[in-house]
Amino acid sequence: MTVSVVLFTSDLRLHDHPPLKGALEETEEVVPLFVRDPAVDRAGFAAPNRLAFLADCLVDLDRSLRERGGRLVVRTGDTVAETIAVVRQAQADEVHVAAGYTTFAQRREERLRQVLEADGCRLYVHDAVTTAVPPGDVTPQGSDHYAVFTPYYRRWAAQPLRAPYPAPRAVRVPPAVRSEEIPVRASVRAVSEGLAAGGESAARKRLTSWLSRHADAYQEGHDDLAGDATSRLSPYLHFGALSPVEAVHRARVRGGPGAEAFVRQLCWRDFHGQVLAARPETAAQDYRSRHDHWRRGADARADLQAWREGRTGYPIVDAAMRQLAHEGWMHNRGRMIAASFLTKTLYIDWREGARHFLGLLVDGDIANNQLNWQWVAGTGTDTRPNRVLNPVRQALRYDPEGRYVHRWVPELAGLKAPAVHEPWNLAGFDRALYDYPEPVVDLADGLARFRHAREGA
Incomplete structure (x- = not known):
């Protein structure tokens, strides 16, 4: 029985998931793995609202996998160490993961590659799933990234997008691989009272509802503060509970000025992603210094x-x-x-x-x-x-x-x-x-x- 591990990171969904699709095509059994890594928390992730939303996403992902005969395996610890432990327990031949464009994600990927290769296991890195167009795919002549949005948008909009992949019908997981208990929102303290529910199911319902009810008026109304005509999909895109490729496709199928204005906003996410990928220091430093002497005291x-x-x-x-x-x-x-x-x-x-x-x-x-x-x-x-x-x-x-x-x-x-x-x-x-x-x-x-x-x- 051939086995692979799919390492979920910022892609907590089953629809349009290249690593999961690749693993299911290559092996008979798949271990869907998510690692709760303290290093991610130390890097600034561990805000209560994001932890609560993450818990919703994991619960929903596990539910969707169980509907297809599978389940989610959750571990806590260093991502590389926990992944290799699961690989050995499942006797897996390969690991599939989506590419990341942050410095943290790239370092994690390199560490994972070294450890897996030393253990005789292959690592397959698929296109980034947090953007519609991967960072670096669209660049101006003589530079590694666009510094101005409008010319980037023109090139980005002309890029052919692959068709979104459907969710798998069945996922077969080796029974011997253990999982920790999946966290729930109620276990997180100091969560904002009005925080929305997380998960792919909620994301897909919201996208469908927004496209049918509000997309046509989006171009004129997206800045109306009280009207609240925005899609509110940003949390789901951030956690990968919704595919940006699918969101772009569905908006374009809907058509009209409002839908295209929405697609333009999705492009802004990719624009900033390609800037950060090219200039990771801008997470803390000025992209263009104005020599400010900010007020203190x-x-x-x-x-x-x-x-x-x-x-x-x-x-x-x-x-x-x-x-x-x-x-x-x-x-x-x-x-x-x-x-x-x-x-x-x-x-x-x-x-x-x-x-x-x-x-x-x-x-x-x-x-x-x-x-x-x-x-x-x-x-x-x-x-x-x-x-x-x-x-x-x-x-x-x-x-x-x-x-x-x-x-x-x-x-x-x-x-x-x-x-x-x-x-x-x-x-x-x-x-x-x-x-x-x-x-x-x-x-x-x-x-x-x-x-x-x-x-x-």
């Missing part, structure tokens, strides 16, 4: 804490930060407003904001979190690095009726738009009655400080 720390708590005195910023705390997720327009406010109005280091987001975001990954923060801060790939998003103007444009603010800043529910977006300008506004703080900074003062620091004006 007691005043800056107090402003940072007010931002974290959603108590800056700017309702649209506070609403976004409170949504993050409650759901472990934030509307993309809210992310841009909150990030611009921290980095440019308060002139606080983008790494402070990125760290806070990674502590809460269920979809938080290094490529998209760090490089989106740098884009807004002006140290990344934005071609207009000194643009500043005025939070009041953003609120009036993207929350004109104040419904988003009313939902997340209920102490201001008695104020109607547009006054709710700048209550300090309302005659007779009683801060004690509304229990709402004064602005931590005057917008004009913040803008002047930023321009002086960044432009030397």
Whole structure:
């Protein structure tokens, strides 16, 4: 009986899974393996919201495998050590895994290759499953990556995509291979109250529902904060509970401007992935240094804490930060407003904001979190690095009726738009009655400080 091991990493699904497909074509039995590696936690993964969502994904994956006659094998420890232990126990001839583009994933792959080859076992590395177009497949002449999104998108959109693979009908697992108990969400503490359910089943239902109900209006409505017309698929894409290849295919089959606008957003994920793959140091360093001397000291720390708590005195910023705390997720327009406010109005280091987001975001990954923060801060790939998003103007444009603010800043529910977006300008506004703080900074003062620091004006 021939046996292979499929090492699941950021690909917690059965549909469109190249390593699983390859293993099932090559061997009679397959061990679907997931390793809970403490090194991943030390690298910043172990935020409660992501651990809870991961637990949902693993439970759902095991359920789907059991429906096909298989099961998920879960181990805890070093990924390489646990994989070789399973290989020996199952007497497997080969291991299949998806390629990773982070430094951590590439080092893990190299270690795995060395250990397996020494043990007489072959390692098959399949195309990355976290992107529609693998990093490095689309490059400009004379460079290893694109630094500007629009030309990348043109090339990316013209790339032929393979057809998504169906889920297997049956998975036969060697009975002798033991598994630990699969973790459940209830075992994780300090999870955001409104965190969505994880897993491939939930992902596929959400994609189907969104495409049929909201895709047509996406182009016009994706920035509407209260309308919440975004797909909310980012957590499932992050964990690989949904294939980006399949998401692109299904959107294109749906067709229309809204679906294509959605595909463009999927391209942004791949864009940041190829930047990080080419420049791994940008996880912590400026992609393009602006020689910033970010604010530090007691005043800056107090402003940072007010931002974290959603108590800056700017309702649209506070609403976004409170949504993050409650759901472990934030509307993309809210992310841009909150990030611009921290980095440019308060002139606080983008790494402070990125760290806070990674502590809460269920979809938080290094490529998209760090490089989106740098884009807004002006140290990344934005071609207009000194643009500043005025939070009041953003609120009036993207929350004109104040419904988003009313939902997340209920102490201001008695104020109607547009006054709710700048209550300090309302005659007779009683801060004690509304229990709402004064602005931590005057917008004009913040803008002047930023321009002086960044432009030397």
